[in-house]
Amino acid sequence: xxxxVCIKHVPETAEADITIDESGKxxxxxxxxxxxxxxxxxxxxxxxxxxxxxxxSVTAMTVGSEEGDSTLRKCLARGADRAIRLTDKAFxxxxxxxxxxxxxxxxxxxxxxxxxxxxxAGDDGYAQVGVTLAELLGVPHATMVKKVEFSGxxxxxxxxxxxxxxxxxxxxxxxxxxxxxxxxxxRYVSIMGIRKAKSKEIKVLGLKELGLKEDEVGKAGxxxxxxxxxxxxxxxxxxILEGTSDEVTTKITDxxxxxxxx
Amino acid sequence: MTELFVLxxxxxxxxxxxxxxxxxxxxxxxxxxxxxxxxxVLGHNAGNHAKRLADHAKRVLVIEDPxxxxxxxxxxxxxxxxxxxxxxxxxxxxxxTAFGVDLAPSLATELNLPLATDCVxxxxxxxxLTVIRQVxxxxxxxxxxxxxxxxxxxxxxxxxFETEEGTPLGGKIVTIExxxxxxxxxxRFIEYVQPPAGEVDITAADSLIGIGRGIKDxxxxxxxxxxxxxxxxxxxxxxxxxxKEWLPADRQVGTSGKTVKPKLYIAVGISGAFQHxxxxxxxxxxxAINKDxxxxxxxxxxxxxxxxxxxxxxxxxxxxxxxREAHT
Numbered sequence: 001x002x003x004x005v006c007i008k009h010v011p012e013t014a015e016a017d018i019t020i021d022e023s024g025k026x027x028x029x030x031x032x033x034x035x036x037x038x039x040x041x042x043x044x045x046x047x048x049x050x051x052x053x054x055x056x057s058v059t060a061m062t063v064g065s066e067e068g069d070s071t072l073r074k075c076l077a078r079g080a081d082r083a084i085r086l087t088d089k090a091f092x093x094x095x096x097x098x099x100x101x102x103x104x105x106x107x108x109x110x111x112x113x114x115x116x117x118x119x120x121a122g123d124d125g126y127a128q129v130g131v132t133l134a135e136l137l138g139v140p141h142a143t144m145v146k147k148v149e150f151s152g153x154x155x156x157x158x159x160x161x162x163x164x165x166x167x168x169x170x171x172x173x174x175x176x177x178x179x180x181x182x183x184x185x186x187r188y189v190s191i192m193g194i195r196k197a198k199s200k201e202i203k204v205l206g207l208k209e210l211g212l213k214e215d216e217v218g219k220a221g222x223x224x225x226x227x228x229x230x231x232x233x234x235x236x237x238x239x240i241l242e243g244t245s246d247e248v249t250t251k252i253t254d255x256x257x258x259x260x261x262x
Numbered sequence: 263m264t265e266l267f268v269l270x271x272x273x274x275x276x277x278x279x280x281x282x283x284x285x286x287x288x289x290x291x292x293x294x295x296x297x298x299x300x301x302x303v304l305g306h307n308a309g310n311h312a313k314r315l316a317d318h319a320k321r322v323l324v325i326e327d328p329x330x331x332x333x334x335x336x337x338x339x340x341x342x343x344x345x346x347x348x349x350x351x352x353x354x355x356x357x358x359t360a361f362g363v364d365l366a367p368s369l370a371t372e373l374n375l376p377l378a379t380d381c382v383x384x385x386x387x388x389x390x391l392t393v394i395r396q397v398x399x400x401x402x403x404x405x406x407x408x409x410x411x412x413x414x415x416x417x418x419x420x421x422x423f424e425t426e427e428g429t430p431l432g433g434k435i436v437t438i439e440x441x442x443x444x445x446x447x448x449x450r451f452i453e454y455v456q457p458p459a460g461e462v463d464i465t466a467a468d469s470l471i472g473i474g475r476g477i478k479d480x481x482x483x484x485x486x487x488x489x490x491x492x493x494x495x496x497x498x499x500x501x502x503x504x505x506k507e508w509l510p511a512d513r514q515v516g517t518s519g520k521t522v523k524p525k526l527y528i529a530v531g532i533s534g535a536f537q538h539x540x541x542x543x544x545x546x547x548x549x550a551i552n553k554d555x556x557x558x559x560x561x562x563x564x565x566x567x568x569x570x571x572x573x574x575x576x577x578x579x580x581x582x583x584x585x586r587e588a589h590t
Contacts, residue, residue: 014533015553018398020402097371097377125399127363128366128367132367132368141335144363161454164457167333168452171449181501223408228404235561235562238561240560245573246577249574252549261526262494262586
């Protein structure tokens with residue numbers, strides 16, 4: 001089975017301190033640690049496990065700057081056979097739609113049975129690129145998938161719906177599946193793997209190689225333009241309990257006692 | 263008159279709440295832009311759905327077909343792309359749900375209509391559409407302008423707008439013949455799989471200790487179990503804990519888990535992705551412990567502690583233990 005995994009190199013923000021920069025349109029990224037997008041991590045693992053079970057190969061692909069190479073190398077070390085980076089000055093500022101158009105041009109030239117992406121990215125959170133890409137390629141898709149099986153030319157997947165319910169869907173291959181976290185347990189990279197991955201080639205393709213025009217990508221080719229960023233409003237005014245750990249826990253205990261909760 | 267579409271979402275015979283939230287917002291936008299609010303429902307034996315929707319819209323368009331009973335993006339897209347091409351609504355709203363996420367991007371791409379996903383607000387400023395979205399796990403909001411177009415598609419985060427019951431609008435119900443002529447070629451809905459019932463019903467507990475990514479390591483789980491036991495509460499969690507299998511799926515609070523409303527919710531090491539907040543923000547009393555003062559969990563909490571949870575939890579456990587002993 002020939003599998004392409006689309007991955008994104010993103011800043012880790014779940015536990016990081018985020019500040020909006022002077023332009024008011026971006027966040028400061030200098031102090032942030034970048035890594036593979038959490039959902040893509042599971043997508044990559046799923047691709048590698050499928051390859052190990054069914055044979056074939058895995059190609060990892062990303063849109064972005066050279067800095068994404070560390071994430072691509074991680075993919076190679078974890079079992080991807082090839083890595084492709086789609087990079088061009090003209091791609092900067094692309095939204096989910098423009099990003100899907102870039103991926104489409106690269107993927108339509110390749111053989112594939114299955115395309116995997118993360119269900120969403122931890123930065124923009126569009127949850128849009130995979131399904132847009134499937135439409136551009138003219139292949140069926142299923143999103144937020146927690147289980148994948150194959151029989152013949154059919155993929156049988158479990159989609160995660162609200163409240164823990166799942167829907168089982170069958171699709172004809174080739175197909176695109178967006179992967180939900182928790183579908184598998186992403187492996188750790190062996191030192192041997194990293195060493196091998198360092199010598200592997202990362203293929204780089206730009207605007208011209210992909211046959212794209214400048215106004216199809218970047219800001220010009222996007223649906224969305226960021227006007228400004230701001231800190232979200234509070235829903236409730238929180239009272240921050242100050243003091244030493246001991247003082248703080250005494251305060252919490254007092255509150256619980258006053259409310260009759262202990 | 264131009265129309266504003268709200269796409270109804272239903273599953274297993276029930277209209278989903280998000281539909282009425284969208285109709286409430288849709289009504290406001292339709293009024294502002296002098297357009298007609300039209301609810302769209304695709305389904306099989308959807309008459310009862312249509313009647314309920316008629317209270318909330320000027321018009322209800324019903325597309326009846328057995329192939330539309332259970333959501334299948336391929337069939338839904340075929341129907342909706344025709345309907346939108348013909349009637350050219352200024353805007354089509356749907357939920358940013360398992361339904362909308364699977365449908366909106368391919369539909370927008372086919373129709374070449376700009377799409378804005380997971381929006382928490384939207385407005386027409388003159389002729390352009392602007393939206394508010396949350397990025398970086400809810401730590402930052404973005405105001406974005408959507409490329410000018412004769413129509414837009416927007417997916418809205420569930421539980422963002424409150425449903426207003428208001429006076430029934432008595433919308434006209436119009437049934438449209440299904441345009442599905444041939445078989446659905448690529449994709450088939452097979453069945454629903456219900457989650458297994460858990461050992462504990464977390465929605466019935468008075469006190470919940472919710473844990474998240476900040477717990478760092480499975481070795482720290484006993485400490486959290488002890489805190490919950492001391493408090494006489496139940497240990498629940500956000501998604502990463504279930505993904506790591508440190509707790510079973512029936513302990514998950516949030517969009518893909520359960521919605522809870524206990525007397526007390528103590529969030530420990532949870533930053534507060536919206537999927538989690540949606541499931542617990544209506545708890546009576548929320549106390550959040552997180553080292554990041556900007557964590558979204560503090561925006562829904564009554565009391566907050568900005569500190570390393572490992573410094574707080576042991577001390578809190580012994581204080582609660584003392585208080586309970588003194589009490590008995």
